[in-house]
Amino acid sequence: MSAHNATRTILVTGVNGQVGYELARTLQGLGTVVAVDRARLDLSNPDQIRAVVRDVRPALIVNPAAYTAVDKAEQEFDLAMRINGEAPGVLAEEAKKLGAALIHYSTDYVFNGEKDGAYVEDDPTDPQNAYGRSKLAGEQAIAASGANHLVLRTSWVYGTRGKNFLLTMLRLGAERPELKVVADQFGAPTWCNTIATLSAHLSAQAFAAEDSAKWWSERSGVYHLCAGDATSWHGFASAIFELADLPNKPNTLPIPAADYPTPAARPANSRMSNEKLARVFGVAAPHWRDALKLCLTDGFPKSPAARS
Numbered sequence: 001m002s003a004h005n006a007t008r009t010i011l012v013t014g015v016n017g018q019v020g021y022e023l024a025r026t027l028q029g030l031g032t033v034v035a036v037d038r039a040r041l042d043l044s045n046p047d048q049i050r051a052v053v054r055d056v057r058p059a060l061i062v063n064p065a066a067y068t069a070v071d072k073a074e075q076e077f078d079l080a081m082r083i084n085g086e087a088p089g090v091l092a093e094e095a096k097k098l099g100a101a102l103i104h105y106s107t108d109y110v111f112n113g114e115k116d117g118a119y120v121e122d123d124p125t126d127p128q129n130a131y132g133r134s135k136l137a138g139e140q141a142i143a144a145s146g147a148n149h150l151v152l153r154t155s156w157v158y159g160t161r162g163k164n165f166l167l168t169m170l171r172l173g174a175e176r177p178e179l180k181v182v183a184d185q186f187g188a189p190t191w192c193n194t195i196a197t198l199s200a201h202l203s204a205q206a207f208a209a210e211d212s213a214k215w216w217s218e219r220s221g222v223y224h225l226c227a228g229d230a231t232s233w234h235g236f237a238s239a240i241f242e243l244a245d246l247p248n249k250p251n252t253l254p255i256p257a258a259d260y261p262t263p264a265a266r267p268a269n270s271r272m273s274n275e276k277l278a279r280v281f282g283v284a285a286p287h288w289r290d291a292l293k294l295c296l297t298d299g300f301p302k303s304p305a306a307r308s
């Protein structure tokens with residue numbers, strides 16, 4: 001982690017994903033970014049992981065790639081485990097051998113959602129679905145590796161590309177006069193740009209540390225990194241339609257999660273405290289509503305209405 005940024009290489013996985021795409025941009029100033037897609041680095045193939053890391057020889061590995069199909073994971077648990085549970089451990093072992101560090105992403109779905117307030121990092125985990133179990137296994141594999149690492153748990157990720165709640169609402173909102181949206185699950189909708197920007201800040205701090213070993217030994221671990229404050233899916237949908245530039249705005253009807261059954265159970269409370277992130281790194285994520293506004297005004301090449 002001590003090389004000058006001209007000679008330092010940063011390996012980013014899952015470059016076509018929401019967070020991966022943004023990371024490939026935000027990490028640019030910190031070194032030579034080698035951003036790979038699934039074809040170049042398939043996380044279900046441990047031999048390929050080892051070969052790519054040994055070939056690229058990064059100072060930092062940033063791993064936003066994941067099996068993220070939460071409902072499908074109920075049917076494909078073995079594959080989800082290989083990608084989310086085992087691959088992060090292989091990346092971490094390879095990082096350790098190189099003297100590199102790993103930044104990895106995990107999820108609010110490691111919790112059961114029964115807590116009253118916001119979850120902190122030390123709260124007991126108890127995933128309620130296959131995806132959450134696979135992501136928790138990944139966290140544990142990284143911790144067991146002994147590599148320098150930051151595991152950043154985030155929630156309800158959206159952006160202007162890929163598959164996410166924002167794009168689904170904009171599409172359905174243009175098609176239907178009324179939408180029923182779950183109002184009894186709470187969490188922080190987090191813009192992928194927020195995650196990438198804060199990840200770059202943390203990386204910059206790590207690279208700037210005079211004593212890299214000390215920096216990592218004091219900071220390696222799990223952190224919550226999500227937008228400020230929280231809302232329900234219904235609150236998120238209502239804000240999207242309030243803030244988006246749409247010719248016709250649909251009505252949003254609040255419904256209980258029980259009326260919208262999904263193959264994978266979701267926690268009722270996904271709220272996570274960012275307090276540790278602020279205390280250790282001195283960074284804060286914007287309020288979810290401010291980030292949404294920025295995404296809707298600056299994130300799209302044109303206004304959402306003009307895109308369709």
Ligand SMILES: NC(=O)c1ccc[n+]([C@@H]2O[C@H](COP(=O)([O-])OP(=O)(O)OC[C@H]3O[C@@H](n4cnc5c(N)ncnc54)[C@H](OP(=O)(O)O)[C@@H]3O)[C@@H](O)[C@H]2O)c1
Nearest residue numbers: 014016017018019042043044065066068105107154156157
């Ligand atoms: N999305 C959320 O709401 C959410 C919530 C909490 C935490 N997280 C976590 O945040 C991180 C980033 O999520 P995201 O929303 O950016 O995910 P995303 O948009 O679904 O992107 C995931 C990326 O992983 C890649 N991928 C899937 N299987 C792979 C494999 N076998 N080998 C290599 N790459 C593979 C995908 O490749 P293809 O493009 O080829 O499919 C895709 O580019 C993940 O760790 C996720 O678990 C996400």
